[in-house]
Amino acid sequence: MNRRTTSLSAFSAIAVAAALTLTGCSSDSGSDAPAKADAGKPQLKVSGAFMPQPVMDMAGGFLTITNTGDTADKLTSVTSVISDDVSLHETKNQKMQPVKSFDVPANGELKLERGGNHIMFMQLKQKPKQGEKVAIELHFEKSDAIKVDLPVEAPNHNPKQH
The missing domain is CATH 2.60.40.1890 (PCu(A)C copper chaperone)
Structure with missing residues (x-):
């Protein structure tokens, strides 16, 4: 493997990890969506x-x-x-x-x-x-x-x- 391939592999791994982290964050904030949707509504x-x-x-x-x-x-x-x-x-x-x-x-x-x-x-x-x-x-x-x-x-x- 040359240096460029190693750098691309490391970059790809970081990009995948970042995408998974962002996806996890968005699904956590999504779980609050029903509570926020009900906030301010009559019950x-x-x-x-x-x-x-x-x-x-x-x-x-x-x-x-x-x-x-x-x-x-x-x-x-x-x-x-x-x-x-x-x-x-x-x-x-x-x-x-x-x-x-x-x-x-x-x-x-x-x-x-x-x-x-x-x-x-x-x-x-x-x-x-x-x-x-x-x-x-x-x-x-x-x-x-x-x-x-x-x-x-x-x-x-x-x-x-x-």
Whole structure:
């Protein structure tokens, strides 16, 4: 081997080692990518969902949306196969009125409960009975939609009283 061949072999070995090192670094930083992608996004979870068994052609829906993320979001609508007329309602001064959205605060929660803010299902296509479940989809300003099954409870069910 001459000096030039030895130099080329050494250079090639260094180049390969450097490439492997850079590849290792980029894959390490790539493992942080999902965490960075989630940073600054709402992190939503639904709990305590239920619908009292309807006694008329309308019903209410109740649940809690917890946001453990550092970014607020808004619940903008709810859809369901049980009704083509599903809206968000707030209760002020003992009167219900429709609203366009509800805030889901960062590191906080939105409670939809009896006597307060809630989901309103009008002109039900069918009346679900206690023990059944009603599928709904929650739509948000920033987050992906969340599908939820509302268990149908007794008409007078109120978790606050238990």
